[in-house]
Amino acid sequence: MNYKTSTKPRVLLVDDEPDLLHVLSLRLNVGGYDVEIAQSGAEALSKLPVFRPQVVITDLRMEGMDGMALFDAIARAYTGLPVIILTAHGNIPDAVAATRRGVFGFLTKPFNHRELQTQIDAAVQLGGGFPEESETETWSAGIITRSPEMQAVLAEAKLAARADASILIRGESGTGKELLAHAIHRASRRQREPFVAVNCSAIPENLIESELFGHRKGAFTGAASDHPGLFQAARGGTLFLDEIGDMPLSAQAKLLRALQERAVRPVGAVATIPVDVRVVSATHRDLDAAVREGRFREDLYYRLNVVTLSLPSLAERREDIPLLAAHFLAAAANRAPQEVKGFSPDAMARLVAYDWPGNVRQLHNVVERTIALTTTPLIPASQVEKALNEGPAEMPSLVETREQAEREYITRILTLTDGNVTAAAKLAKRNRTEFYKLLNRHHIDPALFKRA
Known part of the structure; x- marks a missing residue:
């Protein structure tokens, strides 16, 4: 079986009873699942990084490592990977204890196969644990996705990175435009040279020329020494102009000249200085409308917009929400007041269903809030609701x-x-x-x- 090319939901089945393992794997195969089997917890752990399952089903009572010990090992190594536990010895206290620790599902033998299939489908839908193969590439390692729309953008970005043409990244606030710009830099021939980012909306209009092109000592009050500017700082590498749509018209004209001449003239200088940079810009604004309304230069627009990449909103890539939530949870785990193992199924379902006007940045903020305020190992849906209702949600923490x-x-x-x-x-x-x-x-x- 080629695990990487299989399109069926992947299920790892763990049980130390060979007969039960054989019967259950046959039923799941007939049900449309790609099944891998393991006869012990140790064997299951060795198969996890190769098979990359979307859900693990394990017996509770096994020789050596039991089902809960296996779950704990999975929770540490593969945050968010759903685990369903089967047992002939189960009771209500066992089920409550297991779900509090983060187990996705708990079924007592003999179980209803339709109920098991329902739990598997729900676990696969929520996702978690493993990113898709395409996102493990070094150049795009910081972008967590299994969304076909996002993977199409990454494929186009990788192709565009090989050339030296200017790239314009469009997308709502919080969709990860700077992450994509950095990935483009790592995929380009300029990867060993500097990546310099500047937020055009954060620089006062009277300082933007000095910041971009530099200045000479004494060029204006406060210019106590020569300042090279960001174009020179990025020489040989990539200059990322974030929120280019907020750049004032006066600065747009000077930026256009620098791009056309591939040279800058610092404030107070007479001669120009050649610069070799690749410009990647980004905006959440409608630049076509800005051009029509005279707020953005048309000639600069075409100079920057040689290749356009459009990032989908988080609502358009809901399959990434469990992966992102698990990633943010793992990153913040060492700052949590107690050991937080994950989100309850209801909480994760609420995250997936929300529209996320602030996109990935808002999701990160909500995960941070829930971790800080939760009092249980498993974050409940009520805590997610509270975090979502506190606003403004898109405001960074x-x-x-x-x-x-x-x-x-x-x-x-x-x-x-x-x-x-x-x-x-x-x-x-x-x-x-x-x-x-x-x-x-x-x-x-x-x-x-x-x-x-």
Whole structure:
């Protein structure tokens, strides 16, 4: 069986009784499932990374590792992978205890096969545990998806990354435009050069020219030294212009000239400086309407919009919600007040059904809130409802805002020091060990900022 190409729901069946294992696997195969069997918990763990099941069904009482021990091992290694437990010794207290610990389903033998199939289908629908193969590629490793729409965007992005044409990423706020821009950079020939991101809406109009193109010492009040600007900081690499639709018209004209001439002139300078950068821009605004209304230059629009990539909203890729929720849960687990194992089935169903106007950013925020406020190992639906009703939902949390500012600060000083960690640590007034911890936490590779 080629596990990677099978389109059937994948079920790993674990039982130490060969006869029962054989009969149940035959029934599930006839029911349309791709079934792999294991006769012990240890064997099941060895098959998990190869078979990559969407649900695990295990007997409770087995020699060696029992069903609950297997569940605990799965919960640690594959967050969100649904586990259904079968037992001839079950009772109501067992079922309650198991579901509180995060077990998806609990059936007592002899069980109704239709009820088992209903539980399997519900578990497969919720997903979790394993991303699809396509998302394990290094260049797009930060983008978690099994959505066909999102995978189509990634395939197009990978092709576009090979050329040097400008790329415009469209998408609602919170859909991951910067993540995609960074992935494009990693898939391009410029991957070893700097990736520099700037939010055009966050720079005051009177400073945007200096930030982009640099300035000379004394060019204006407060210009105490030469400043290279972001185009020069990204030399050889990728310059990501986020929220390009918010750039003022005066700056648009100067940006167009820089792109046409492939050179910049710092404020206060006489000569231009050649720059070799690949520009990726992004916006949540309707640039076509902005062009018609005179708020965005048409010539700049066509210069930036050589290749267009449109990111789907989270509501258009609901199959990714369990994967993303499990990912955010695992990332925040070490900050939780107690050990949180996952979401209850009702809570996950509520997450999947919600429309997510703030997209992935909002989902991240909601997961953080539920983890901070839950008092049980399994996050209940009531906690999800409470987090969804608190607004404005799309407002980033204080932790998220602080992390973003810290990441931008580290990127800036690595750019200034050409990726020299010792110099960057001195600028940040941190020792090298502390600075390396910051780099690891934010997944920043200083080698990307070194100039050839």
